[in-house]
Every structure is written in structure tokens, then in C-alpha cells.
Amino acid sequence: MATPNDLQFQEFEEAADLLSADPGAPTLSMSASNDPTTTAGAPAAGEDVKLDLSEDEAAQEESSELLGGQKSAGGFWTFEYYQSLFNVDTVQVLDRVKGSLMPLPGRNFVKHYLRNNPDLYAGPFWICVTLVFSVAISGNLSTFLSSLGDPSYHYRPQFHRVTIAAVVIFLYAWLVPIGLWAFLTWRQGAERQVGGYSFLETVCVYGYSLFIYIPTSILWIISYEWLRWTLIVVAMVISGSVLVLTFWPVVRDDTRVTAVATVVTIVVLHTLLAIGCKLYFFQTAEHTPPATTKAPPIHPTPGGAY
């Protein structure tokens, strides 16, 4: 059995204070005598072992931070692995969405918001789904509204646009992060975990950065060209800066040319997505193809010959 002196904790001041406040309080004692009168300057020869929970909590926080890197509970073929990827609460998701809307130069999205807990829920998946439907529905509404005065126009739901939007947006939200992550990992070389982001974190950042386009696409229904171009510039600036702020610390250590080229590629791809969506889904009345399907559109669009 250990002697009392071996079991001293650092928080004896607290124990002494508690004892002086209530000398008759029962304490867990390992020695025969239970003498609370030595409260003054007692710490060095303390005979009372006071279980202090605060140190336990500190120890638990430390260990959970150490374990923070291990997100997966099992192989990727088990259900629990994916369950660990969905381990977020409503408040966390809302927090991350707000962070994607307001990028500040000091805050790296991954470090500040994700904190080793990337989620497959909101970012990569449901934001993309919402964006697909909002772009398709808003495009449909804007086409309808811009042809209100046209008597020969018959309303069409244009449901095939949902399929096209889904393909384009999901490809962008998944293939570009894969490519970027592969490129960054290859450039990192030997230094694996230092500064590099895991694949899931990259996908997550891209998914959350697309969130700004949802209200933008809804506001695009208002058919003033200058307003649309202003909105698209604002959205691109915000969402592009989220991406740039996230990836700049990683590529900064590389050669100048590679770093700049990587960042420029990220921005250019993002711009292409935004402008492509605008041109295809939100065609103004004079450019809308006539009612027959055989006539090709006036402007070549990324979506092909629709």
C-alpha cells in the first residue's frame, strides 16, 4: 500500500482551503490520524489525500486531443467508419457554414473550424445537393420570369437541367479535391502530416466553400445583368478567398512558381464553375433557344448541345 506522501497531488492549496473552511468535513485519509488543524502551511506534509477531479479532466482533454487525429473507427468497409465521419451537431454545422461565409485572413478554415473532425454530412453532400436543386429551380424560374411578356412562350419545367447540374456540381466537388489533394501530397513528399491536409478535409473545405453559391443562385432570379455580375463577383471573391486562405499555408513552403500556379488553378476552376453555371442555367430571354429542341443555343455552353 502506497504511503500518503506518494499520493500527493499538486492542488493541495485547494484542499487546504476547503479544509479550513470546514474543518469537520470528511476526507479520505490514508493515515490513522485525521488531523485537520495543520491547515496553515500544510501542503508539504499533507496527510489528506483529496481526490481532485480537475486534474482528471485536464488529463482527459489531453488524451482526446492526442486521439483527435484518429477519426476512423475501423476499416472503410465498416459502417462505424462512416458513422465517425458524421459526428457533428447542428451547432457545429452552422458554425462551419458561417465560417465559410466570412473568411478572415487569420483563420484557416481547416484548422479553425474543422479541427480534425471533418464531416461528410454538410460539406460534401447536402450543400451540393441543395446547390443542385437551387440552381436548377432558380434557373427555371428566371427563364419563366424573363419570358413573361412573351405570348408564344409556354412554360416548361426543364427537368433535365437537374441532372446536368447534379453531374457538374458533384464532379467539381469531388474530383477537384481529389486532384488537389493528390498533387499536394505528391509535392509534400517525405513530410507527410506536416502541413498537409487529409483527403476528407480537402473535400470538406471544397464542399463548404460552395455554400455561398446557394443564396447567390436564388438572388440570380432577379433579372438585371449588372446585379447578376455583381453577385457572381462577390460570391467568387468570398468563396475563392476561403479556398486560398486554406491552401496558401500549405503551398507557401514550395517553390514560388508551384505555389502561385496551384493557387491560381484553384481560383480559375472555381471561377469557371460559377460562370458556367450562370451562363447555362440563367440564360436571358434573347438568348434562350426557341421552343423546338433542334435549334442549337446561340452561345456555346459548357453543358453541351442542349
Place this chain on the structure above:
Amino acid sequence: MASVEEASRPFAGLSDVSISEEIPVEGDIAVPVGPSTRDDEFSTLDEPVKETIVRDLRAVGNKFIHVLYPKRSSALLRDWDLWGPLLLCVTLALLLQGGAADKDDQGGPQFAEVFVIIWFGSIVITLNSKLLGGTISFFQSLCVLGYCIMPLTVALIVCRIVLLSSSGKVSFAVRLGVVTASFGWSTFASTAFLADSHLTNRKALVVYPVFLFYFVIGWMILTFSSGN
């Protein structure tokens, strides 16, 4: 007994514990065998087909009534079946055909598209709620989501009837009102069944996909325009 004087010495009495012969041990371990007629209750092979069909139809109809008046009952969850969702999905997809927009590409959803959206959407929502830690099982959730499409199907029937009479602004306003009301009803009914199986701080994360799902179906119904 010996336990009284041994209270002052804890655990000392365990060294010589034994079952005294004065304590009678008795009981009955005979397993009651049920009456032989119980076998007949679970074997439905011998009953007439009409009875089987009527029983299933009655179960489906019972669930429809539960959707119409959504209380927190567990009837939908306990005896799930997928006949109702299939019936509703096929009805919805069939009724969405035959619009003016059906003749060319720029039209409404094809039959396959409606089917895929409803079933694939339900599966995705179910997976989502299970991954978030929900306790509801896979098919129960599919069952609830499918049955709660019923108000939207009723709205589609009403819309088609309204479109038969006129297709101007008044009919659009009426259709908008009907579809919005039924969309709200569907979402409310399904969350009443699904919500209590989830953690409280993730409730919004679970309800949002359901909301999106019924919103998309509502939009498909609202944009349906009849042929001219």
C-alpha cells in the same frame, strides 16, 4: 440466522457459505407447450388468397389513416411494409406523365426520374439519419418516408382536376396553396414519426433533408402543366 453476528466482520461469512438444507428449493421448470392451434395462426399458407390480400390492404389502409392524422403512434414503425410507398410512388409518377412538357426534352420529369428521385432520395435520407446516430431501422424509415408522400399525391390529383377547368393565374394560386399545404403536412407528419428516435442536438440535421426531399417533390407537382 448466521448473518446477524457476522455483520461486524464484512466478508468473513463468505468463507463458509453453503446452502442450508432447511431452505426448500422448489420450482417448476416445465415449459408450457402451447395449444396445437397456435401453429395454424402463423402459417398463412392454407388460408384463401382473398384473406391474405384483404389483410394486407387493411394494414396499408390503416397506415394511410395514421399519416392523415399524425399522432405519435408507433403503428407505422412497428409493422412496416413497403406496399404503400410503392403504390404512392407509381401513382405519382404516372400522374406526372402526360403533361405538355412530355413531348420534348425540355419537359417534366420522366417516369424513371420520378421513381429514382423518390426511392433514391428516401434511401439517402435513411442512410443519413442512421449515420447521424439514429435508432430507427432502415426499412422503417423507408416506410415512413414513403407513406408521408400521400398528402403530396392527393395534392397532385387536386392540381390535375384544377388544371382541367382552367390554367390561368387563379388556378396557379390555388395549386400553389394546395401544394404548399400538403408539403407542410408531409414534412410535419414524417418528422412526427422520425424525430423522436434522434439525439436532440442533431434534430435539425435530420429534418433538413426530409424538408428538401418533399420540397423537390412539391416543385415537380407544382410545375406540372397539362397538355393543350
